Amino acid sequence: MTLGLINANPVVHAKKERIARSEDVHPADDAHPYSLEQLSVLSEESITVDEKLGRILITFTPTIQHCSMATVIGLCLRVKLKDCFPPHFKVDIKVSPGSHANEESVNKQLNDKERVAAALENPNLRQLVDECIYSNEL
Template identity: 55%
Template sequence: MAPALINANPVVYEKKERPVRSRPGDGNFDEYATELIDQLEIFDHIRDIKDPEHPYSLEELKVITEDAIEVDDKRSYVRVTFTPTVEHCSMATVIGLCLRVKLMRSLPSRFKVAPGTHATEDAVNKQLNDKERVAAALENPNLVDMVDECLTPSYE
């Protein structure tokens, strides 16, 4: 028997249409690590991450928004503040891990990544900002499969 969803009927928003930004290569930041990286660039990389419980992207559920991304290119710093669909979301750490992994795989190593907002925000951030905990989580094959599933693009 499948577990009950925390938010069985989330509000789903329409995705914004975006012009394609021309960048060299396959979209990996390493090829242009010295070029300016801005809020829109970060949002374009994380907007299609799928929610672990629903077939919608984090953008469609308004878990992430452009306005909730801070970028300080000079300090090589990115902060993504995310808002789960419900205050007591049990998937907040998984969502944060998906965001962190996506940005770790995409951003040049000069950037620091920090996630965001939840009823137990301090505990979630403590887990996601602890390199040993993240490394241990990424050694769990079931968790890695879940993260990879969330990061797999959907072409609806």
């Protein structure tokens, strides 16, 4: 399911050298075959894992201020983390301060358990999330 290009010409950054993993999350739009890291949406520095407290904080930066895919990206991150970490970890996902026109609304949607559960019950949205996360593992 492609929703059309929102940012047809994104700035693409070089990938950092590190051990390759199959868990890389790719953007929701197949027209841009870049990782979220290459689009500077997500970086290692924007991820904090506190194993003692069982908490994960991810702060991501949409490529444009009115990115309509911000909640989908955040939902993909949440689902992927749920697959990779034990269930006792609390996950907080936020857009970087000042990076999105609807920052407060996006953050509220991404961290409200009922909204996340409802979103994942929507078959079309669930299919989009699954395509974003698992398309490179096929």
